[in-house]
Amino acid sequence: MSSAAGAGRDGAVPPEDGRRAAPGGAALRRSGALLGLVAAALVASGALLAVGLRGPAAPTTLGQRVQAVASGLRCPVCEDLSVADSPSALAGQMRASIAADLRRGMGPAEVRRQFVQAYGPWILLTPPRRGLALVAWLAPLGLFLAGLLLAAAAVRRWLRGSTPRPASAGTSPAPLPAADRALLERALAAAEDE
Amino acid sequence: MSARSAAERHPSSLGGGARRRARPLALATVVVAVGLLAALFAFGLGRNPDVVQPVLVGRAAPAFTLARVGGGAPVSLSSLRGQVVVVNFWASWCTDCRVEQPALASLWSSFRDRGVVLLGVSFQDPASSALEYLRSSGSSWPSLADPGSRTALAYGVTGVPETFVVAPDGRIAAKFIGPVSYGQVADTVTRLLPGGA
Known part of the structure; x- marks a missing residue:
């Protein structure tokens, strides 16, 4: 049991449920986390915007x-x-x-x-909301939108970079059948032991 | 294991083309941003932030009815319509006000017979100090008390001395910030008098 667990940690034996099976799994997890992050950022921005637009409570006394x-x-x-x-x-x-x-x-x-x-x-x-002073009001919005575009572009590039590529196109391997993977990992483990 | 991790961390060269295409766009963005900032700085550096445009010049002078310092009948600006009125905000604690005192005295003696009225308005000064200053400086034109600085605030006063010249039609013809010279005010007043240039 302990040796199996150790082998699992070393990656020598693939678990039966195939959790470590495909490199695409890590990418999926990463995209999921990223989407969660983007969603959280959007919710936070929305809340901030709502509070900002509402402003402070009306004075009474x-x-x-x-x-x-x-x-x-x-x-x-x-x-x-x-x-x-x-x-x-x-x-x-x-x-x-x-x-x-x-x-x-x-x-x-x-x-x-x-x-x-x-x-x-x-x-x-x-500053008043007209004339040249309007720049002071619109500039932050413009900068925010530009930042959003930049962030979107960066996220897109990151997601594209993390997806597995076809074997013919690059250096990273195509997903292997489980039996081949087990063979390969056993060989790698043996090489590391030497 | 380590070889595989390295392979995963080494994703691809697919993004290279896109990155190459994005380079001119990024460069253009930086150039535009720097250009905009430079234009903003050039605009800002060409202006003196300490110069505040006197907004009241050309507009109707704010009305006031104020009691004289030390007592006497109150003076109302509206009752002086048709005359040139010089309104001078001063204080006993203001050294520049002492500097301009001789110019104001000359102005008063030169123009009072030609229908020009000089009014002093005391600014943030206890009545006793203001009265003492008027006695010691020998000013003979009417000086008015401005409780709560309501009149000073209506005239947009930011400090003393400040002097306004009100035309016969009730509009503010000029505003002087700081101690005035006789020539400055006399020129404006002369232009506003009947037959003035």
């Missing part, structure tokens, strides 16, 4: 609404800080101004538009 507007505005007297994050006095006054406008019934878009009218689109932390 006045404080949250102020925070939502302020976090999209650049603090005019800081280096790359949002009005929500800046400790400067002007940012504090901007938050107070946003709160007063929201309390008066203005919508977040209208409040933002007021600041854009005074400071220009520069005051927005996110």
